[in-house]
Amino acid sequence: MTRWLVPLLALGLSAAAPAVTIVDGDTFVLAGQTIRLWGVDAPEGRQVCVDDRNRSYRCGDVAREQLRGLIARGPVSCEKRDRDGYGRTVARCRAGDVDLGAALVRAGWAVEQPHFSGGAYERAEAQAKAARRGIWAGRFELPEAWRAARRAEAKPPAPPPGLCVLKGNINAKGRRIFHAPGQRDYAATAIDTAKGERWFCTAAEAEAAGWVAAQR
Numbered sequence: 001m002t003r004w005l006v007p008l009l010a011l012g013l014s015a016a017a018p019a020v021t022i023v024d025g026d027t028f029v030l031a032g033q034t035i036r037l038w039g040v041d042a043p044e045g046r047q048v049c050v051d052d053r054n055r056s057y058r059c060g061d062v063a064r065e066q067l068r069g070l071i072a073r074g075p076v077s078c079e080k081r082d083r084d085g086y087g088r089t090v091a092r093c094r095a096g097d098v099d100l101g102a103a104l105v106r107a108g109w110a111v112e113q114p115h116f117s118g119g120a121y122e123r124a125e126a127q128a129k130a131a132r133r134g135i136w137a138g139r140f141e142l143p144e145a146w147r148a149a150r151r152a153e154a155k156p157p158a159p160p161p162g163l164c165v166l167k168g169n170i171n172a173k174g175r176r177i178f179h180a181p182g183q184r185d186y187a188a189t190a191i192d193t194a195k196g197e198r199w200f201c202t203a204a205e206a207e208a209a210g211w212v213a214a215q216r
Contacts, residue, residue, distance in 0.1 A: 022071070024063070024064050026040055026067070026104070034088045035088065037104070037110075038081045038091055038093075038117065040105055040111065040113060040117070041112075041113050041142070042064075042104060042109060042143060043059040043062075043135065044060045044146060045058075046058075046060060046150075047060040047140075047143065049135050050139040050140070052137040067100065071100070073096050073098055074095045074097070078094075079091055085173055085174035101120075105124040106128055107133055108128040108137070109134045111142060111143070148188075162201070165199070166179065166199065166203065167179045168191070168198045168206055177214050178211040183216060
């Protein structure tokens with residue numbers, strides 16, 4: 001039986017961990033912990049892309065199977081980098097000596113998130129684009145944009161109550177930020193009250209509730 005080895009200091013797991021359960025193209029469960037790969041973003045499970053013959057296909061399903069194949073190559077080791085707004089451990093992981101994030105990006109089944117990775121996978125993504133591998137062979141929507149569109153379809157933004165036009169948003173890292181009309185991200189920010197997001201009437205009200213002003 002394959003053993004999935006995880007450094008104790010990295011994730012707080014025992015040396016011999018149980019098999020990995022694949023959630024999607026950039027997320028898996030190891031020893032009861034949900035791990036989101038650092039610095040990359042794979043197509044979602046229901047996401048549809050278009051291949052080089054103009055045929056639609058479930059690119060999220062293909063990305064998930066790609067990750068499954070990579071993880072099967074050897075023991076998994078992870079270095080924790082962060083924890084996201086959904087409580088998942090964000091980590092840079094390897095299967096044997098293969099960097100999972102780099103391999104997914106190089107094969108064209110994930111895109112880099114440079115605002116998190118700092119360009120660590122820039123070369124791998126350039127190689128995938130140049131060779132037209134994976135999703136780069138045809139047309140696709142960035143996973144982040146696809147998720148945002150699905151959220152907008154599912155929950156049309158509610159009109160602000162009265163003159164309360166400040167948008168209290170919770171970002172992917174769990175930070176509470178409020179946006180005012182005229183700021184860069186105001187129009188694109190949708191309020192999802194199910195997640196705890198809300199409208200505010202004044203900056204003082206937002207700050208008292210624990211939100212901080214957006215910088216731009």
